[in-house]
Amino acid sequence: MDFTDKRLSYDKGELDQNNIPVSPFELLKTWMNQALEQKVKEPYAMSLATCGANMKPSVRIVLLREITDTGIVFYTNYESAKGQDIDENPNAEALFFWNELERQVRVSGSIAKIEAEKSSAYFQKRPHDSQVGAWVSEPQSAEVSSRDVMEARFEALKTKYPENAQVPTPEFWGGYEITIETIEFWQGRANRMHDRVVYTQIDDTSWSTKRLLP
Template sequence: MTDLTSMRISYTRAELRRRDLNADPLAQFQTWFDEALAADLPEPYAMQVATANAAGRPSLRTVLLRGATPEGLTFYTNFESHKGLDLAANPQAEFLFYWAELERQVRAFGSIARVPDAEADHYFHVRPFESQLAAHASDPQSAPIQNREALEAKFAALHERFPEGTTIPRPQFWGGYRLSVQEWEFWQGRPNRMHDRFRYTRDGAGWRLDRLMP
């Protein structure tokens, strides 16, 4: 393997001071997210979701953020997937956004719960038609399958059952999760690994803000 010990860059794009931060972490997240969109980054709404099962085994994967409101951060998936089973046993998670081009990272931790059925129904039916079919075809998600051809055959059978323009019912095993954020962390890379880090922690009806050691 290539020697990695000397591979590093120095982060020099920006700094982050307490005076730069919004008192509301969601508003601060929206500011950074808008800047990521304006920078035309590839999929700035992609995030890593960390879960753990009842035995404490951690698991990590990338999903897409589909909502950010005062109620929490939302994504959609199969309830019977690896992440769904983890969340049924241990309903808490952490999300990570990493925008390398801006030398920024955001973490959000909290408890998690399913979104209401009506909300899941609405989102399911605004997805592309083929994505709706794929939600059905990929069940049970994370389970072994014989080969790619078997998966394609399931998709083709569903396409025949639901021709283009047909209303596809949202499967009961598919829906949304919303993270009720209890802790946010904003990280801005700085030279010499002297990074800026700030943590928002729930404090009654408001938030406590602390600078953290890099």
């Protein structure tokens, strides 16, 4: 398949380095709200890249669940392949791409588990069957002989934890926060003359910005 003749011209916006907030979190929240207003499907979905001790990068889609004062939070199985990568190399990068707005955001920084209490509070807000499903993936990414095995375990757990019963939060499940050290905002422009602005953290309260060539 040859896609060399497939291309679009981007013309939906611009990003002026001289007219951006001091904090990247303000701009990230603004762009996220605009994506929600434009009804972008799951704008909080992000590609998460990790790299373990084997030096082989891995990427997958996860869902952003919170923008904090220092970074972004998502939840997963700590025993998953991504969890193993993070144990071996506590650095990660996430990418948001909003095609409808011709925008993307790259977030880079260190990554660590959040407090167990916060993870449990979020887990208990999830739909009941999603809570049960988390217990099926023990450990996540491990080989399973068939889907029937998964379905049988799911039904057994639903019997153990019916709708009116509390599903305990698994010890192997919880949240991670990427503490943002650099964040790049990309706005598509015509003729591949894209706008790229990068914030780099200087200290706990200040950031520097620079424009990059597209």
